[in-house]
Amino acid sequence: MSKAYTIGFGISGCLGVIYLIFGIISAAGVDVLLGIILLVVAAILVKLANRKKPNLALDVLKERYAKGEITKDEYDLKKSDLE
Numbered sequence: 001m002s003k004a005y006t007i008g009f010g011i012s013g014c015l016g017v018i019y020l021i022f023g024i025i026s027a028a029g030v031d032v033l034l035g036i037i038l039l040v041v042a043a044i045l046v047k048l049a050n051r052k053k054p055n056l057a058l059d060v061l062k063e064r065y066a067k068g069e070i071t072k073d074e075y076d077l078k079k080s081d082l083e
Contacts, residue, residue: 058082 061082065075 055082 058079061070061075061078064070065072070078
């Protein structure tokens with residue numbers, strides 16, 4: 001039988017250190033990727049929240065004027081109240 005001699009950490013020791021380094025780099029990469037995704041989602045939500053909301057009351061007023069239910073003067077007066 002022959003004796004196996006090892007020097008230092010041996011092959012598995014070096015690979016373990018390499019795997020550790022790649023693991024840290026991978027974890028940091030995943031964190032950065034998740035951070036970017038969260039920033040994009042937050043930006044989209046802020047943009048949607050700041051979007052001008054439709055004025056439903058003004059739409060109803062326009063519809064009533066179009067149907068002839070109110071006069072031009074009533075329409076103008078109520079429109080100025082809503083805006």
